[in-house]
Amino acid sequence: MSSALAPQLRLDREARSRLTGHRSAVVWLTGLSGAGKSTLADRLEQCLHARGLHTYLLDGDLLRGGLNADLGFGAADRAENVRRVGEVARLMADAGLIVIVALISPFQLDRQAVRERFAPGEFFEVHVDVPLAIAESRDPKGLYRRARAGLLKDFTGIDSPYEPPASPELYLPTATLSPDEAAAAVFEHLRAAGLFSG
Ligand SMILES: Nc1ncnc2c1ncn2[C@@H]1O[C@H](COP(=O)(O)OP(=O)(O)OP(=O)(O)O)[C@@H](O)[C@H]1O
Ligand SMILES: [Mg+2]
Numbered sequence: 171m172s173s174a175l176a177p178q179l180r181l182d183r184e185a186r187s188r189l190t191g192h193r194s195a196v197v198w199l200t201g202l203s204g205a206g207k208s209t210l211a212d213r214l215e216q217c218l219h220a221r222g223l224h225t226y227l228l229d230g231d232l233l234r235g236g237l238n239a240d241l242g243f244g245a246a247d248r249a250e251n252v253r254r255v256g257e258v259a260r261l262m263a264d265a266g267l268i269v270i271v272a273l274i275s276p277f278q279l280d281r282q283a284v285r286e287r288f289a290p291g292e293f294f295e296v297h298v299d300v301p302l303a304i305a306e307s308r309d310p311k312g313l314y315r316r317a318r319a320g321l322l323k324d325f326t327g328i329d330s331p332y333e334p335p336a337s338p339e340l341y342l343p344t345a346t347l348s349p350d351e352a353a354a355a356v357f358e359h360l361r362a363a364g365l366f367s368g
Contacts, residue, residue: 186266190224192366194263196288197356200275200335201298202327203313204305206344206352207272210298213353215270223366226262228255230273243324249280256284263292268365276326278333291363296356297338300345302327 187193197214199207211227218225230251234241238254241247252275259269275281285293305327306314317325324330340359342352360366 183264183266190266192223192268193292193364194266194268195292195294195360195363195365196259196263196269196271197294197296197360198259198271198273198275198281198284199296199298200273200281200338202300202302202305202332203274203325204308204310205298205300206349207274207298209349210342210344210352210356211270211272213349214356217353217357218268218360221366221368223268224266225268225270228259228262228269228271228273230255230271230275233258243330245277248275248277252277252280252284256287259284260287263288268360274326274332276330276332278336281335294340294356294360294363295335295338296340296342297335298352299334299341299343304345 183194199211201207208229208231211229215225215227233255234251237258238251241251252273255271255273255275259271262269275284281295285295309315313322313325314328316322317328322328326332340356342355344352347355361368
């Protein structure tokens with residue numbers, strides 16, 4: 171007997187995509203603290219949302235207040251932080267969303283492990299790059315000042331390394347690109363990749 175609840179009728183990615191009118195994906199913004207990830211993520215999400223696309227923004231700072239409140243900044247906890255955010259992003263992409271992740275995610279191996287959880291063409295790694303000196307001069311949260319004073323340990327760029335992506339889908343130098351220019355570059359890249367039309 172056929173039933174609306176039969177397992178073979180479970181909604182798949184294609185069915186959700188037909189409903190939203192666009193493909194799902196993860197846009198993974200990686201870079202130093204102060205590089206401009208959250209600023210770009212916010213502009214990009216506004217831009218996508220205004221065009222009727224279904225989005226969600228996962229910002230590392232906010233997640234550390236909840237989902238990842240138990241994690242610190244040592245290498246093992248950073249790896250777990252990235253893994254968890256990657257898994258949440260995967261579920262959200264599975265649900266049909268364009269997920270924007272703003273997370274320092276300093277280690278190449280951790281980012282690679284997340285990439286491997288996605289099908290080809292679903293994971294867009296974006297290196298939001300800025301020279302350390304400029305990030306440090308922005309310092310809106312006073313984190314570099316505290317790290318230099320020895321009050322913050324394992325701070326990326328100061329006493330913990332940042333490993334730049336070897337071949338990101340996009341490279342955005344925010345010393346020369348404004349937030350709006352950076353958001354427009356990502357938007358165009360996603361459109362050119364066929365995520366949505368128009
Ligand atoms: N493209 C840009 N050009 C100039 N300044 C920028 C640009 N993007 C962001 N900024 C400024 O740099 C500062 C840091 O930006 P933002 O908070 O987005 O960095 P972040 O990468 O999210 O840092 P964190 O990892 O600490 O959250 C802010 O004061 C912001 O206004
Ligand atoms: Mg941020």
